[in-house]
Amino acid sequence: MLLWEEGLKVLDPYVPGEQPKETDVIKLNTNENPYPPSPRVEAILKDYDITRFRKYPDPDMTVIRDALSKYHGVDASHIFVGVGSDDVLAMSFMTFFQNRKAPILFADITYSFYKVWASVFDIPYENAKLNDDFILEKEDYLKENGGIVIANPNAPTGVYTDVRDLCFIVENNPASLVIIDEAYIDFGGESMLSFTQQYDNLLVVRTFSKSRAQAGSRIGYAIGGNAIIDRLYAVRNSFNSYTMDCLTQELAVASVEDDAYFRGRVDEIKQTREEAKKRLGELGFTYKDSQANFIFAKHDRIPAKELFENLRARKIYVRYFDQPRIDNYLRITVGTKEEMETLFKALEEMTA
Ligand SMILES: *Cc1c(COP(=O)(O)O)cnc(C)c1O
Numbered sequence: 001m002l003l004w005e006e007g008l009k010v011l012d013p014y015v016p017g018e019q020p021k022e023t024d025v026i027k028l029n030t031n032e033n034p035y036p037p038s039p040r041v042e043a044i045l046k047d048y049d050i051t052r053f054r055k056y057p058d059p060d061m062t063v064i065r066d067a068l069s070k071y072h073g074v075d076a077s078h079i080f081v082g083v084g085s086d087d088v089l090a091m092s093f094m095t096f097f098q099n100r101k102a103p104i105l106f107a108d109i110t111y112s113f114y115k116v117w118a119s120v121f122d123i124p125y126e127n128a129k130l131n132d133d134f135i136l137e138k139e140d141y142l143k144e145n146g147g148i149v150i151a152n153p154n155a156p157t158g159v160y161t162d163v164r165d166l167c168f169i170v171e172n173n174p175a176s177l178v179i180i181d182e183a184y185i186d187f188g189g190e191s192m193l194s195f196t197q198q199y200d201n202l203l204v205v206r207t208f209s210k211s212r213a214q215a216g217s218r219i220g221y222a223i224g225g226n227a228i229i230d231r232l233y234a235v236r237n238s239f240n241s242y243t244m245d246c247l248t249q250e251l252a253v254a255s256v257e258d259d260a261y262f263r264g265r266v267d268e269i270k271q272t273r274e275e276a277k278k279r280l281g282e283l284g285f286t287y288k289d290s291q292a293n294f295i296f297a298k299h300d301r302i303p304a305k306e307l308f309e310n311l312r313a314r315k316i317y318v319r320y321f322d323q324p325r326i327d328n329y330l331r332i333t334v335g336t337k338e339e340m341e342t343l344f345k346a347l348e349e350m351t352a
Contacts, residue, residue, distance in 0.1 A: 014116045017319050026342055028333040029317040031155075031184075031294050033213035035265045035336070037251075038258035041214070044250050057246035059237070064249050067256040068221060072193060078223055080232045081252075083243045085183060085207035085220030086113060089149075092203060092222065093117040095235045096177040100146025109134060109326055111155045111181065130157075134288055134296075138165040142172055151181040153189055156321065156331040158290025160189040167192075170199045177228070179203045186211035186266050187273070188291025193223055200225045210293055211266050212255050219244070219252045269293050273334045279344050283351050294333045296326075302351060304328045314346050 017030035036042075065076040072079075082088035097104050098121050106114045108127035118125040128140035134157045141148055148169065153160040170178045180192045182204055192204050203224035209215035222232065236243065255262065273295065280287055280297050287297035298304055308320035308330060319331040334340070 009120075011120060012116070014113045018317060020317060022315070025315040025317055026335065026339045027317050028294075028335050028339065028343065029319045029331075030215075031210055031292070031333045032215050033210060033265070033269070033293070034334075034339060035213055035268070037213045037217075038255050038261045040254040040258045040261075041251050044254045045247075048247055048250075052246055055246075056242055057244060057249060059241040061244060061249055064219075064221070064244075064252045064256075067253040068223075071256050071259075072223065074193070074196070074223055077226055078196065078229055080222040080224075080229050080236075081244065082220045082222070082236070084209060084215075084218040085181065085205050085222075087218070087243065088205050088220040088222045089113070089179070089181065090117055091232055091236055091239075092177075092179055092205070093121055093123060093149075095231050096179075096203075096228075097121070097123045097147040102144045102146045104147040104149065105141055105143075105145045106149045107136060107151075107154065109154070109157060109323075111151050111183075112321075114149055130154075130159075134159050136161045136165065138168050141169045145173065145176055147176050147179070148173060149179040149181060151183065152192070153184045153187070153291040155183065155292070156294070156319065156326070156329075157288050157296045158184070158292040158294055159288050159296075160291040163190045163192055163195070167195060167199075170195070170202050174201055177201050177203060179205060181205045183207050183210055184292035187270055187293045196223050196225065200227065203228050208252060208255060212262065213265070214251065214255060217248050217251050219248060269334050272337055272340060275337075276332070276334060276340055276344075279340075283344070283347050294331050296329050296331050298329045299351065304330050307347075307350060310350050311343075311346060316343055316346055 061081040064081050065079045068079050069076040082091060103124040103126045105126055105128050108129045115125060131137055166180060178201055182191055185191050196202050196204055203222050205222045208217060208219035276295055277287060284300045285297040287295050290296060299307060304320055308318060311318055
């Protein structure tokens, strides 16, 4: 250890899914969208006037907030925009979960970044254990806490929690901010967005990375009451006022304004997902009834790790988590129909 390292916090950072350098792989490991973004996004890029880069971008992100305000039917003052929902979530942890008396609560099996943010911001946390079917038990959220975060549909299981259960949790925790991470909600289930008008302790977080095929653009946002959003901007502006560049702000608007394209692609992915569930069943897999753009599945005979490695050798990347309770599952992102066909051919051989 170097002298200056003494006393520094040792971090255990988030490990994202592999981004292989080769391009001839089938990438079903990070829940990206297999289709390109809207052609309108491409049009903005082609015509962009680069002299605009001379100036700082609009720190208020007015164009995105106006587009989202129109799209969701909420006031622009109720919308916070960040550089991906990871940025929005990190800011929210910092703003609402630091320096609370009680530990924050989240599921034992959920988005693994939550515990990383808790640790980097020194936020104590407790895990609420999902039941054996990976279903959230709402009564687990009735104990004293410093805040709550729930992914719905959940990752990496794809399991959806009914909004009535989430409302129960929000209503019974008036002294805590409840964050609902809706990274996958466009692929299934009912959003909590409409309830942000009703509850002053609810924040709903969304991303362009999955359903809008713009993981590389880094766009996320949150919707909540004025008091929540004002506090988020106050913290963001004490940190970095220009988080999003001027070009990306326009790329986001182009996507939101092309709703027909967006819905078409999302429907295609949902349809491929339902077909994939059937095929997995025929091959001896059991799976959770995913409402997301991925399926969490285990084989009745072959260990997940073996399947994962075997698929990888065939240049098909899926996600494997070497963690208690889920180490016999594969998380398979829904790709194009052709990609899924290649996956199923490989799985047929491997499970024969
Ligand atoms: C992918 C994902 C995110 C992060 O998305 P970005 O907007 O790309 O930062 C957040 N939460 C969950 C549950 C996710 O799966």
